[in-house]
Amino acid sequence: MNRGMKISGGILLGIIAAAFIGPLLSPHDYQQTNFDALLQNPSSSDFHFFGTDDLGRDLFVRSMLGVQITILVAIVASVVSLLIGVAYGATAGYMGGRVDAVMMRFVDTLYALPFIFFVILLMVAFERNFLLIFVAIGAINWLDMARIVRGQTLSLREREFVEAARLTGVSTARIVFRHIAPNLFGVIIVYVTLTIPQAILVESFLSFLGLGIQEPQTSLGALVDAGVNQMEGASWMLLIPATLLAVILLCFNFFGDAMRDAFDARGEK
């Protein structure tokens, strides 16, 4: 644990705690409109700490809801990408030879594609729903994980304990999941922390364009979008969610970087 990790981790925990506890303490609710209190400046009067939006909804509660959803999407998407990436990478690495070559060639092909456009296409083609956003984001973030896991597996499978397992007649699937996967734990944790900010980025990008989370639900991307439309008269509507999003992303990136330096001396890729 170095200092950068402690600071960024502390800030993240603080924001997440505030996001889940804050709305419970506020007298306001995320979708209650109030036409007597449109576009109020941030102040402590009537508990509008972050002001109100153009419909008089409390921006503090909405921002905190945005953080909740952003974090939630990021975690679920990271789990999806983790499952796909580990299964794919471990299989390719363990099988080796031609199977490995074909599987990794496929990953290289996918790497070259501007994935976000396919996600948008997916959002256009199907009704936008939560689950689809999770899966779509997870489905585009597994490539890095697959590469890393494959590399690790390639070296693990030559080790004595794997050979011993093979000699005693353990099945291939069991070797991959029971003997190799647990040894990948450290690397996986590091890369999951680095996947989370990417997932947050994709989700907020989609919501910003109006293709993600739908009203009255909200996420930080959607709040930034609303802020852009009101920025001349009510700059806090832009600056508050923008700052929150920036700080969250920055902390995750710092944390992930520091973790990689601490646990994985091989550096990038």
Added chain:
Amino acid sequence: MLRYALKRLLGAIPTLLLVIVLAFLMVHAAPGGPFDDQRVLPPETREALEAAYNLDAPLHEQFTNYLSGLLRGDMGPSYRYRDHTVSELIGNAFPVSLKLGAMAMLLAICIGVAAGTVAALRRNTLLDRTVMVFAMTGISIPVFVVAPVLVLLLAVKLQWLPAGWSGNEGLARFTLPVIALALPQIAYIARLTRASMIDVLASDFIRTARAQGLGTSAIVRYHALKPAMLPVLSYMGPAIAAILTGSVVVEEIFGIPGLGQFFVRGALNRDYTLVLGIVIFYATLVVLLNLVVDLLYGVIDPRIRHR
């Protein structure tokens, strides 16, 4: 070299085919047709519309029709901009986006490489740390946060630069969008350059050059820069994709009538043919530009060429 280029070009064909099939299937697997969310149409109008857009044919026939159209540069009519074909819309909008993207890329490479090199030469000084903190911030903060904040600061509050596209001329209207688009890439390239420059500067041939009495600036310029550029060059592929993605946001925020704006409008309006056409266009562009980057790699690094 030529053989290598041809081989890579042939290798790109399956990728593109995969893109087209994937995009086509996604659009056609959609529940409900493109005419569903308008007012209820009488059945015969509906059938006539579907026949006009060839939607009543079996799927594989629609696909072969679409593919043969693509090869002739015809992406079909737009569902929403009734008087235009998709190819026309792309043809009109793309030059604006191209200009924007090329300027951003150029700016990103120049400033990113310069900042990274300086940071590497002044390693572990205050200057280095400052550059790296800025770079980390630049990587973390998305374009759709940078762009509106820049507008708020430089256009609304300080009024130094125009915020909008229409009503302004020349470079002035490009300045803010290009900066917003380039910032994250500057940050990324600076980090890459610093890391690889530190590696290169520690290598034996640099020590030899220094022992022969060459000054730092000559060493960087004639010996270190080229090998240090290789990681930056291989980042160009992802950078191109990132700039395309970013331009979608930037065009939306600044009201630039480029391809990205059409893409978002098309997506929100469920203009299937337009969105499909633009996705295929973007993917082709990225695949081809990646190819160019790979070939450039061979030009700069002779070790790659003979593989």
